Amino acid sequence: xxxxxxxxxxxxxxxxxxxxxxxxxxxxxxxxxxxxxxxxxxxxxxxxxxxxxxxxxxxxxxxxxxxxxxxxxxxxxxxxxxxxxxxxxxxxxxxxxxxxxxxxxxxxxxxxxxxxxxxxxxxxxxxxxxxxxx
Amino acid sequence: xxxxxxxxxxxxxxxxxxxxxxxxxxxxxxxxxxxxxxxxxxxxxxxxxxxxxxxxxxxxxxxxxxxxxxxxxxxxxxxxxxxxxxxxxxxxxxxxxxxxxxxxxxxxxxxxxxxxxxxxxxxxxxxxxxxxxxxxxxxxxxxxxxxxxxxxxxxxxxxxxxxxxxxxxxxxxxxxxxxxxxxxxxxxxxxxxxxxxxxxxxxxxxxxxxxxxxxx
Numbered sequence: 136x137x138x139x140x141x142x143x144x145x146x147x148x149x150x151x152x153x154x155x156x157x158x159x160x161x162x163x164x165x166x167x168x169x170x171x172x173x174x175x176x177x178x179x180x181x182x183x184x185x186x187x188x189x190x191x192x193x194x195x196x197x198x199x200x201x202x203x204x205x206x207x208x209x210x211x212x213x214x215x216x217x218x219x220x221x222x223x224x225x226x227x228x229x230x231x232x233x234x235x236x237x238x239x240x241x242x243x244x245x246x247x248x249x250x251x252x253x254x255x256x257x258x259x260x261x262x263x264x265x266x267x268x269x
Numbered sequence: 270x271x272x273x274x275x276x277x278x279x280x281x282x283x284x285x286x287x288x289x290x291x292x293x294x295x296x297x298x299x300x301x302x303x304x305x306x307x308x309x310x311x312x313x314x315x316x317x318x319x320x321x322x323x324x325x326x327x328x329x330x331x332x333x334x335x336x337x338x339x340x341x342x343x344x345x346x347x348x349x350x351x352x353x354x355x356x357x358x359x360x361x362x363x364x365x366x367x368x369x370x371x372x373x374x375x376x377x378x379x380x381x382x383x384x385x386x387x388x389x390x391x392x393x394x395x396x397x398x399x400x401x402x403x404x405x406x407x408x409x410x411x412x413x414x415x416x417x418x419x420x421x422x423x424x425x426x427x428x429x430x431x432x433x434x435x436x437x438x439x440x441x442x443x444x445x446x447x448x449x450x451x452x453x454x455x456x457x458x459x460x461x462x463x464x465x466x467x468x469x470x471x472x473x474x475x476x477x478x479x480x481x482x483x484x485x
Binding site for chain 1: 287290291293294295297298299301302305306309332336
C-alpha cells in the first residue's frame, strides 16, 4: 500500500492552520500542526516530516529562522513558505536559504497540493541520492 | 507631510492589512472545509447540500475579492517605506490602475494598465510618484467622455522612461509632444515635480487631453 504523505504545517494563526490540516486530511495527507517556531523544530526532530509548510511571519522565532535551523539538521526536508505580504521579498530570501518554493497566503488548496507533490518528489529524489552515495 | 509621518502611516496600514489578510485566509479555509465536507456525502444524504455548497463558494469568491483589495492596500502601504526606492513602472502602473479603479467606475470610464515590453526600472520616491499618477488620472477621468477607456502605460520616449495616460486606441507618442507643462490643476506641488525629477506633457487627442510624464 502506498504510504501517506506527511506534512508539518506551521502557522501562528491556530484556526487557520487547524482548518488547513483538516482539508489536507480529507485529501489523504497525514498532517502535523505547530503554532510556533519552537514547537515546529521539536516536531521536525521527533517526526521528520518530508515536507514543512511554513508561515514566514510568526512572532518569536520567525519562519526564515526556523528554515535556517531545520536545514542544518535535516537538509532533505523540503520547505514550502507561505508569505503574507504583498511583496515577494520574503519568499525569495527563503529560497536563497534553501526553501523549496513559496506561495502567497491565502493559498488555493489545489495550488498547495500541487506544490506539496513536487516537494515530496524532490524529497524522495534527494533521499535516494543521499542513500546511494553512502 | 514629512517622510517620518508618511513612513508611520505606511507602517500602520501595512500591519493592519496583514492582519486583515490573516482573517480572510481563515475564512477562506473554513468555507473550503465546509465545501469539502458537503462534497464528501452523496446529494441525498445531506439536506440542502447544493445550496450550502453554493453559499460556501460565494464566501470563497468574496474572500478572494477581499484579498485583492487588501493586497492593493498592502502594496500601497509599502510604497511609503522608503523615500527613495527602485520601482518597476510596469508594476506601479498596474497597481495604480487597480487603486483608481473605483474612481474610474464612478465616472463610467474604463481604466486598465498596459505593460511595456520589458521591465522599466527607475529610482524615485514611490509614494509621491503614486500621488502624481493619481492626480494625472483624476484629470484624465474628468476630461474623458463617459463610456471611453483610459490606459496607463509605461513607455520610452526619446530613450527616456515615461508613463503615458491616454484613451484607447491611442498609443504613447514616439517623440516629445510640443506642449510642455501640463496645467497646474494636475498637481499643486511644483516642488513635488522637481523632487520627482519629471516633466509633464499634454498630449491631447480627440476628446481627451492625455498626459505624458517623462522621467529626466
